[in-house]
Amino acid sequence: xxxxxxxxxxxxxxxxxxxxxxxxxxxxxxxxxxxxxxxxxxxxxxxxxxxxxxxxxxxxxxxxxxxxxxxxxxxxxxxxxxxxxxxxxxxxxxxxxxxxxxxxxxxxxxxxxxx
Amino acid sequence: xxxxxxxxxxxxxxxxxxxxxxxxxxxxxxxxxxxxxxxxxxxxxxxxxxxxxxxxxxxxxxxxxxxxxxxxxxxxxxxxxxxxxxxxxxxxxxxxxxxxxxxxxxxxxxxxxxxxxxxxxxxxxxxxxxxxxxxxxxxxxxxxxxxxxxxxxxxxxxxxxxxxxxxxxxxxxxxxxxxxxxxxxxxxxxxxxxxxxxxxxxxxxxxxxxxxxxxxxxxxxxxxxxxxxxxxxxxxxxxxxxxxxxxxxxxxxxxxxxxxxxxxxxxxxxxxxxxxxxxxxxxxxxxxxxxxxxxxxxxxxxxxxxxxxxxx
Numbered sequence: 001x002x003x004x005x006x007x008x009x010x011x012x013x014x015x016x017x018x019x020x021x022x023x024x025x026x027x028x029x030x031x032x033x034x035x036x037x038x039x040x041x042x043x044x045x046x047x048x049x050x051x052x053x054x055x056x057x058x059x060x061x062x063x064x065x066x067x068x069x070x071x072x073x074x075x076x077x078x079x080x081x082x083x084x085x086x087x088x089x090x091x092x093x094x095x096x097x098x099x100x101x102x103x104x105x106x107x108x109x110x111x112x113x114x115x
Numbered sequence: 116x117x118x119x120x121x122x123x124x125x126x127x128x129x130x131x132x133x134x135x136x137x138x139x140x141x142x143x144x145x146x147x148x149x150x151x152x153x154x155x156x157x158x159x160x161x162x163x164x165x166x167x168x169x170x171x172x173x174x175x176x177x178x179x180x181x182x183x184x185x186x187x188x189x190x191x192x193x194x195x196x197x198x199x200x201x202x203x204x205x206x207x208x209x210x211x212x213x214x215x216x217x218x219x220x221x222x223x224x225x226x227x228x229x230x231x232x233x234x235x236x237x238x239x240x241x242x243x244x245x246x247x248x249x250x251x252x253x254x255x256x257x258x259x260x261x262x263x264x265x266x267x268x269x270x271x272x273x274x275x276x277x278x279x280x281x282x283x284x285x286x287x288x289x290x291x292x293x294x295x296x297x298x299x300x301x302x303x304x305x306x307x308x309x310x311x312x313x314x315x316x317x318x319x320x321x322x323x324x325x326x327x328x329x330x331x332x333x334x335x336x337x338x339x340x341x342x343x344x345x346x347x348x349x350x351x352x353x354x355x356x357x358x359x360x361x362x363x364x365x366x367x368x369x370x371x372x373x374x375x376x377x378x379x380x381x382x383x384x385x386x387x388x389x390x391x392x393x394x395x396x397x398x399x400x401x402x403x404x405x406x407x408x409x410x411x412x413x414x415x416x417x418x419x420x421x422x423x424x425x426x427x
Contacts, residue, residue: 003120007157008224010124014131016217021135023209027196029185033143036178037131040154043166043174045220051161053233056240058250059162063234066254068166070266072174073332077273079178080416083185084277087419091282096192099199 008048014041028086028096032079039075043068120160127153140193144182151175164328165251168320172336173413181417246395248326255330256398260387264376267369267405270412274365278356281420287357288425290418296349306348313341321406325395331402335409342414353418355425361411368408372401 018038022031046064053061090096130150137143151174158167201209238250238258245257255263281288297303321334345351354361375397379388389397 001117003116003160005224006117006120006124007161008227009221010127010157012217012220012224013128015220016213016215017128017131017135018213019216020209020213023212024201024206025135026199026201027140029140029182029189030143032185033134033147033182036147036182037134037150040131040150040174043170044154044157045224047158047161047163047166048224049227049231050163052227052231053235054162055233055235056238058235058239061233061235062238062250062254063259065163065166066251066259067262068163069169069251069255069330069332070262072166072169073266074269076173076178076181076413077270077416080181080419081273081276083181084280084420087185087188088280088282090189090192095195096189097195097199 004048004051007044007051011041011044011048014038014044017041026097026099028089028098029083032082032086035082036075036079039071043071043075046071116160123153123156123160127157138197140186140189140196141183144179144186147182148175148179151179165249165330165333168328168330168333172333176340177336177413177417184417184419244394245389245398247398249324249328249330251328252324252330252398256401257389257394260376260401264369264372264387267372267408270409270416271365271369274412274416277416277420279420281422285421285424287355288421289353289355289423290415290421291346291353292422293352294347294349300348302348303350306345306350310341310345313337313344317341317410321402324402325399331406331409335406336413338406338410339414339417342410343417346418353415356415356421357425364407364411365415366408368405371404375401 015038018034018036018041021034021037025031025034046068047060050060050062050064050068053064055061086096127150130146130153134143134146134150137146151170155167155171155175158164158170238254241258242248242250242253245253247253247256317334317337319334320329320337321331322329324330324334342351346353356362376387379390379397380386382390382393
């Protein structure tokens, strides 16, 4: 078993764990975290595949490695957008629940827009 | 080295379990920071030093800082959130889904084709034409320059998305809270001493990227971190997002990239193609134009939506 296989299997475990966390954690911030764990797993899988493509004097295939850099940056921007939405939900309703059973507490009367 | 690799792999999986089951959100986010650092180690082991730098700077660093900030602001919802739990059926179904995904991926990993398909040979054969020594930079700015252009635009769109969740009253205002300046504080001291060093390291990481591991994303992250440090220490304040120089700075990088791409369409026959002998100067020009834009976008994305009116 070589390093690509070891980290490939590790990546498979991370993606599965992230999927589990994404479903069972009701808190949105924990879902964002779980989503980033899935992301880490997917990137690691691609990294392992890049390592298998080593050759021509490179320790790994540079094309998937460059795609990984793009992927990591885009994942950060998606996380930033998700966090901004979550913080606005919190400012607006005072809670961050995604559950449809519990009615959110009414928004404060002094709205920011009116100020 | 197999034992060391297996050890790191097990540690990462154990950390991911810890992040998933941790009761406190803060503990989970702290675990995520360690997760990013361990992944950085794995990238080095997998011979992807450029990826390791990006993971350390953006995957672990910026994302970790973003999540810590969010966890701190949502702290008062922690108790209510803990009361809300998924049922037993959901837990079992989620566990089955996770195991199924892992099993399918593991089978895929173990049955990958031999010999592995690779573009390393093609990159090695054509790298000389780009006149850059770092194959990753060659891929990012010559062979797959379109990806990098679209990535810069995605970042800009994400920032517009972040801004657009601001309440109407503070639209155009300053992001983040006003940080108090404490002249005797250690933060103000660090924010004075560190930026000159950080800026030089950031520029070095950017410049060396043409031939060695490094590049504009990693360099821009360091510059963004230095700027945010001075903001957090209260030495400077975030600019209102309606400032004209800010908006010009945000679109300058992608626009310069598109302009050079169009020049390639005229001079070399294809969008984003480089005329013979001009590849290296044009690549450096694109990176120079993108670097300030990336530093601005990354810092503003971390600062979040505007919270204060521009007047205050």
